[in-house]
Amino acid sequence: MTTTHEFWLAGRRASGDGDFEVRHSYDGSLVGKVSVPTDAQVEEAVAAATAALPVFAATPAHVRAAALDHVAKRLGERTEEIAQLITAENGKPIKWARGEVGRALSVFRWAAEEARRTNGETMRLDTDPGGVGRFALIRRFPRGVVLGIAPFNFPLNLVAHKVAPAIAVGAPIIIKPAPATPLSALVLGEILAETDLPAGSWSVLPVPNEKMPALVQDDRLPVISFTGSDKVGYQIMDSVPRKHVTLELGGNAAAVVLADYSSEADLEWAATRIAMFSNYQGGQSCISVQRVIADASVYDALAEKVVAKVQAQVTGDPKDDTVDVGPLVDENAAKRVESWVEDAVAKGAKVLTGGTRDGATYAPTVLAELPADAILARAEVFGPVLSLHRVDGVDEAFAAANDSAYGLQAGVFTHDLQTAFRAQRELEVGGVIIGDAPSFRADQMPYGGVKDSGVGREGVKSAMEDLTYEKVMVLTGLDL
Structure with missing residues (x-):
């Protein structure tokens, strides 16, 4: 009963x-x-x-x-x-x-x-x-x-x-x-x-x-x-x-990877954290990584690592201890994510991995060359989808991160202390996470956003x- x-x-x-x-x-x-x-x-x-x-x-x-x-x-x-x-x-x-x-x-x-x-x-x-x-x-x-x-x-x-x-x-x-x-x-x-x-x-x-x-x-x-x-x-x-x-x-959080974050260990860490936190909770978190903004000098190496680590995310029955990515809250949510990815592809985006749905489960997905008029470029996907963006320098990176109606949190992968303080000053968000994904939250710290967040x-x-x-x-x- x-x-x-x-x-x-x-x-x-x-x-x-x-x-x-x-x-x-x-x-x-x-x-x-x-x-x-x-x-x-x-x-x-x-x-x-x-x-x-x-x-x-x-x-x-x-x-x-x-x-x-x-x-x-x-x-x-x-x-x-x-x-x-x-x-x-x-x-x-x-x-x-x-x-x-x-x-x-x-x-x-x-x-x-x-x-x-x-x-x-x-x-x-x-x-x-x-x-x-x-x-x-x-x-x-x-x-x-x-x-x-x-x-x-x-x-x-x-x-x-x-x-x-x-x-x-x-x-x-x-x-x-x-x-x-x-x-x-x-x-x-x-x-x-x-x-x-x-x-x-x-x-x-x-x-x-x-x-x-x-x-x-x-x-x-x-x-x-x-x-x-x-x-x-x-x-x-x-x-x-x-x-x-x-x-x-909501949010469509950016992870910014700057030129000084270029060693093999740096990129391995950044890719690991980005892959994990674009997909944890099935991407159903307001501070999931949705946009990866990478300096041109590290973009190719980072993109290769991110795709490999996203592909390594285990999907399946969420009761299984080994599963990383479970279903979305219902099948309609997965169908919405599917339609948004289809919209992006129709407008010119390239699927580097994922892009498929099985019932309420949407495969961990990485997109490149996402056009500005795609829904995914502006809205909160609330699903396991991230997009990769190539930029030149800190000015362009921070401008890209700010080019959003949302402003909840951002992650900035850098070793430079001056850049870290600049990020806190210039990024239009409620929280800036240095050296990690934007998805970090300690429950005692102030948490909230600006703009539409x-x-x-x-x-x-x-x-x-x-x-x-x-x-x-x-x-x-x-x-x-």
């Missing part, structure tokens, strides 16, 4: 009056069914979160930190179980799923540490005569209840990046997981239910996408944290101009600041 998974309503299990199926994208097998909240249950969750706000915001730091520590501990204890679930619902290879659980564990651990050391700031005000005897204490308080809308590509870790900072600052949160991958978030709910967090401080509601606008518009949810496509993200922002909205959107920053401390506002208390009549 197939299990129907209950959802989490104000911290307790609940069932709705309908359900939907979650299927494995590799073989189409049924992973489970998920109960759908009724409109009345959604209203109950929002009302409970609103009522919980003053209580949760006033909880001692040790209570919030202890809950976060507990989640981190339990994620460690249940790593293999949860990793298998991620692979089942998402299709990512099991080795990457295990890594995702480890990262989520770190997010909760960092949040526990930050909850304990968030102390506010003091400021003496007698620097001018009018402030004599006055002293300011500046603390941060939650902006309000958070609506967290999570994507399918990291069904646990990107939920963690919304839940953990909210708990750390005492902000109630309602999580809406992606309909394709709700099971990891529901397991996280199981673990949260083991803590002593106040009733109403969190809910996990697998509501269908068509019901999301009503939640977005609800005035009782003044903070929205969305990760997903730029189209949907900006629709949300435009629809609620007075709300505090954080958007983590979104607004605001994640990373535990940055997200905690984003979910709160500064409030000043001035003490008067003090002998300082």
